[in-house]
Structure formats: C-alpha cells, structure tokens
Amino acid sequence: MELIGMLDSPYVRRVAITAQMLGIDYVHRSLSVFRNYEEIRAINPLVKVPTLVCDDGEVLVDSTLIINYLEGLARKGRSLMPADPAARRRVLQLTGIALMAMEKAVQHLYETKQRPKERQHQPWIDRVDQQLAGAVQLLAAAVGKGDHWLTGSNPTQADVSIAVALRFVRQIRPEALPTKEFPGLYRFSERAEALPAFITCPFD
Numbered sequence: 001m002e003l004i005g006m007l008d009s010p011y012v013r014r015v016a017i018t019a020q021m022l023g024i025d026y027v028h029r030s031l032s033v034f035r036n037y038e039e040i041r042a043i044n045p046l047v048k049v050p051t052l053v054c055d056d057g058e059v060l061v062d063s064t065l066i067i068n069y070l071e072g073l074a075r076k077g078r079s080l081m082p083a084d085p086a087a088r089r090r091v092l093q094l095t096g097i098a099l100m101a102m103e104k105a106v107q108h109l110y111e112t113k114q115r116p117k118e119r120q121h122q123p124w125i126d127r128v129d130q131q132l133a134g135a136v137q138l139l140a141a142a143v144g145k146g147d148h149w150l151t152g153s154n155p156t157q158a159d160v161s162i163a164v165a166l167r168f169v170r171q172i173r174p175e176a177l178p179t180k181e182f183p184g185l186y187r188f189s190e191r192a193e194a195l196p197a198f199i200t201c202p203f204d
C-alpha cells in the first residue's frame with residue numbers, strides 16, 4: 001500500500017509512525033497538497049493527505065480512519081489501542097485533544113500563510129490561537145513531567161498523536177509552546193522523538 005503526503009503534515013506523520021509501530025509495510029510518497037496538487041488529485045480527487053492507496057487500488061482518507069484500518073491489519077499484540085475499556089477511553093480522549101491541537105495549528109498556518117495579509121481576519125486567528133492554547137494546557141496537564149507514557153509502560157496512540165502534535169506546534173507555532181512554561185511537554189516530545197518509529201519518520 002502507498003501512503004501519500006508529506007511528513008510535515010501531523011496527520012500523515014501519525015499514520016506513518018503508527019504503521020511503523022504496528023509493523024505494517026507501506027511505500028511512502030512524499031507529495032505536497034500545494035506543490036503536487038495535480039499529482040495528488042489524479043490519485044484522490046479530494047486532494048487531502050494522508051491518502052492511503054491500498055494494494056487493490058481502494059483509496060482511504062482521514063488519519064483516524066486509516067489508523068483504524070491499519071490496526072485491523074496488525075498482528076496480535078502490536079496494537080496501539082488498549083483492550084481495557086477505561087484505558088481505551090483515556091487514549092481516545094487524549095488522542096482527541098492532540099487532534100484538536102493539530103487542527104488549530106493547521107488552521108493558524110492556513111489563515112496566516114495561504115491567505116493574503118489584507119484578507120486575514122484577526123478575530124478568527126485569535127479564536128484559533130485561543131483554542132490551540134486550550135489544547136496545549138490540557139496536554140500539559142495530561143503529560144505532567146513528561147517522564148512516562150500516558151496509560152502504561154508502552155506508548156499508545158495517545159502518546160503517538162500527542163508527540164506528533166507537539167513536534168508540529170513546536171515548528172510552526174512555537175509561541176504557543178514556550179519552553180519555560182511547558183518543560184514537561186518538551187521532555188515528553190523529546191522522549192517520543194527518540195523512538196525508532198519517530199526517527200524513521202522525521203518531521204520534514
């Protein structure tokens with residue numbers, strides 16, 4: 001199967017890292033939704049990444065849905081989702097916050113970089129920034145000192161998604177993540193980025 005999209009997209013990166021951690025083979029095609037618009041459109045008229053092209057040609061979109069599919073392909077014992085309902089709910093809750101941090105950071109990026117300055121709407125940017133700040137606060141509370149994985153001794157989808165969100169925010173909106181204010185988030189981010197699957201799928 002082929003994973004389409006660049007690893008500077010947090011959504012693409014969380015799928016790539018998940019596939020690595022689940023031991024699922026894929027070919028990565030690093031195409032940009034902006035520079036390679038037509039090339040992606042020929043594969044997927046929705047022009048969204050991640051796009052997963054399955055071996056039989058079927059096309060899937062949306063990182064969460066793709067991860068759901070990959071989880072079904074993984075060998076027993078390799079899942080990033082706990083079986084225990086309480087732990088699973090916590091993982092879903094934290095993954096949801098990470099996804100919101102990604103979404104608000106992407107919205108900030110699109111609003112400020114894809115739109116000409118004179119057409120930008122500051123109240124909307126402020127709102128998005130406030131929502132991103134809310135997500136960062138919730139993540140900081142969950143991660144604490146950043147010296148442990150969130151629901152047990154091994155990383156889950158919550159750890160993967162939070163770490164991917166943090167790396168993205170650090171890069172494109174560092175003002176939302178002052179080092180002094182969030183040492184636990186930085187420690188957590190660095191621990192996750194040192195995992196083999198993260199090193200194999202670097203933010204680019």
Ligand SMILES: N[C@@H](CCC(=O)N[C@@H](CS)C(=O)NCC(=O)O)C(=O)O
Pocket residue numbers: 008009010011033047048049050061062063064106
């Ligand atoms: N909910 C989607 C969001 C994916 C998404 O927004 N990807 C961005 C790249 S970071 C994209 O495709 N942007 C192009 C566009 O929206 O037209 C997911 O989880 O996969």
